[in-house]
Amino acid sequence: MKPEPLQTVSSPQKGLSTFDTPDLPLIYIDDFLPPDRHNVVNHNAESETIYSPPDDSSKQINAPVVFPRTPPLIQEHFIPLQKWEGVVDQVKSDYFIARLVDQTGTTPDELAEFMLDEVSKGDRTLVKPGAIFYWNIGYEESLGGQRKRSSIIRFRRLPAWSAHELEAAKHDADRTRDILNWR
Amino acid sequence: MEGFKDTAMASQNPEISSVSVVLIGSFNPQIFQPTWFSCEELIRKEEAEAAKIQIIHPEVVVFDLEWLRMEVTRDRFVAITEKESSFDILRDLVLGTFRILRHTPIRMMGLNRDMHFRMASEEEWHAVGHRLAPKEPWNGIIEKPGMRTLIMQGKRPDDFKGFIVVRVEPSLRVPQGVHIQVNDHYQIEDQKAMDGCDIIMGILDSSWKTSQERSKKIIYDLMEAK
Numbered sequence: 001m002k003p004e005p006l007q008t009v010s011s012p013q014k015g016l017s018t019f020d021t022p023d024l025p026l027i028y029i030d031d032f033l034p035p036d037r038h039n040v041v042n043h044n045a046e047s048e049t050i051y052s053p054p055d056d057s058s059k060q061i062n063a064p065v066v067f068p069r070t071p072p073l074i075q076e077h078f079i080p081l082q083k084w085e086g087v088v089d090q091v092k093s094d095y096f097i098a099r100l101v102d103q104t105g106t107t108p109d110e111l112a113e114f115m116l117d118e119v120s121k122g123d124r125t126l127v128k129p130g131a132i133f134y135w136n137i138g139y140e141e142s143l144g145g146q147r148k149r150s151s152i153i154r155f156r157r158l159p160a161w162s163a164h165e166l167e168a169a170k171h172d173a174d175r176t177r178d179i180l181n182w183r
Numbered sequence: 184m185e186g187f188k189d190t191a192m193a194s195q196n197p198e199i200s201s202v203s204v205v206l207i208g209s210f211n212p213q214i215f216q217p218t219w220f221s222c223e224e225l226i227r228k229e230e231a232e233a234a235k236i237q238i239i240h241p242e243v244v245v246f247d248l249e250w251l252r253m254e255v256t257r258d259r260f261v262a263i264t265e266k267e268s269s270f271d272i273l274r275d276l277v278l279g280t281f282r283i284l285r286h287t288p289i290r291m292m293g294l295n296r297d298m299h300f301r302m303a304s305e306e307e308w309h310a311v312g313h314r315l316a317p318k319e320p321w322n323g324i325i326e327k328p329g330m331r332t333l334i335m336q337g338k339r340p341d342d343f344k345g346f347i348v349v350r351v352e353p354s355l356r357v358p359q360g361v362h363i364q365v366n367d368h369y370q371i372e373d374q375k376a377m378d379g380c381d382i383i384m385g386i387l388d389s390s391w392k393t394s395q396e397r398s399k400k401i402i403y404d405l406m407e408a409k
Contacts, residue, residue: 078267079196085271122227136268152268157225158279165282 078150080138086112088131096127100135119153126155195406197298198357202270202395203263204277206383208289208376212244212255215280225279251276260289274391281380289383290376291345294367294391296398299357300406308359314408315351340397343386345369349401363405365398 086098095115102109119127126133133155140150161169216239221231230248237245244255250269254261264273281287302308312330321328332352339345345368354360369390371382 077198080267083268120227122229134268134271138268150268154269154272156272156275158275159223159225159282 077141078136078138079141079147080136082137084135086133086135088127088129088133091127091129098133114153118151119155123153123155126157132156195300198301198360199265199297199299200267201263201265201297202273203261203293203295203297204273204387205293205295206260206277206281206289206380207258207291208260208287208380210255210257210260210287212257213239213241214284215244215253215255215260217246217248220276220280223279223283225276225283263295270395271391274387278384278388281384285381285384286379288376288378289380290373291368291370292383292387294369294387294394294398295364296367296395296402297362297364298402299354299360299362301354301357301360305359308353308361311351311361311406315405341390341393343369343390344371347397347401349405351405361406363402365401367394367398 083103084100085103086100088096088098089111090097094117095113097111097113100110100112116124116127123133133153136150136152136154138150139147141147217226217231217234217236220226221228226248233249235247237247239246242256244253246253250264250266251273252261252263262273262277264270281289302311315333316328316330318328330352332350334348334350336346336348339347348366348368350362350364350366352362354362356362369383369386375382
């Protein structure tokens with residue numbers, strides 16, 4: 001069987017790659033060089049001498065956008081221990097009750113109470129019956145190696161369905177019901 | 184699936200783990216600003232106020248939140264998080280964004296999973312390269328062959344159009360580390376993409392969990408292969 005063309009694995013400068021980290025590595029693995037990257041020669045210049053067949057010349061290629069390389073996103077490493085998806089069942093004055101589904105699949109669904117104070121202020125307006133949230137428990141480890149126990153609750157944010165989308169969903173449901181002849 | 188979880192749990196934890204969603208289509212970068220996301224209630228107001236803006240320009244927007252980096256050009260949208268507790272939040276943000284901008288033509292999507300592992304010893308680090316790229320075929324052709332990047336492409340195991348690409352290379356971020364990336368690539372016909380992004384977003388919504396589990400399994404299988 002003929003393999004799929006590799007075009008979308010080309011460099012992102014051509015705007016086709018769905019990789020997010022396009023950089024070539026600067027070091028070799030296995031025996032050639034030590035793992036100490038500070039002693040490594042930058043070999044990227046070599047890649048300029050590799051022949052690559054030109055793309056279809058009839059297509060205009062836009063000038064590349066080159067992103068500045070920025071530092072790593074976060075400075076703390078999160079080590080997950082447990083993860084649940086929750087659905088708010090009832091909201092009381094200072095707490096709410098939710099049904100939790102274990103995302104690691106090791107324990108059955110359960111009900112739990114959460115103090116509203118455990119929810120970030122920016123998410124409090126989202127605490128309503130039916131709202132979905134994610135609850136992660138784990139360790140946050142700093143670059144210095146210091147670990148701290150962490151419990152993170154974050155509510156799902158999705159825009160409300162539009163009238164058009166609701167109508168389309170109703171239409172699909174009607175069609176399915178007709179196919180099943182379910183009255 | 185349980186077998187996969189057991190395998191994953193038995194393995195060493197990655198030093199860095201990230202997911203990203205890369206979309207290829209036609210975008211108006213200037214829309215994608217923290218204040219817009221906040222006004223649409225896709226992120227918290229406090230997050231928008233604390234955003235670190237790298238650049239806002241008609242051609243390119245780059246900004247960071249505590250848990251997210253976003254890079255948008257006219258043909259490429261990238262949202263990435265390295266915070267494992269925010270992986271699903273990233274999916275929701277992309278879904279929410281393009282539920283609002285539903286007429287945006289998008290024709291390709293990459294659901295990418297990256298992990299950087301620190302190897303216990305230099306020997307183990309070298310062994311990964313020896314195992315995945317044996318040196319025998321190179322003997323006498325080049326001196327001291329070493330694996331710099333290995334890219335393998337495979338068929339999709341489902342009915343979607345696209346492919347799966349796995350890249351293995353020395354980590355640039357973790358000393359004595361191995362970086363493995365899985366590019367779970369989906370694409371649709373250009374004509375369908377012109378109608379908007381409902382199809383691609385439907386794939387994102389329905390395939391996210393499967394994709395994440397599959398990519399994780401690929402990475403752990405590679406790390407544990409003998």
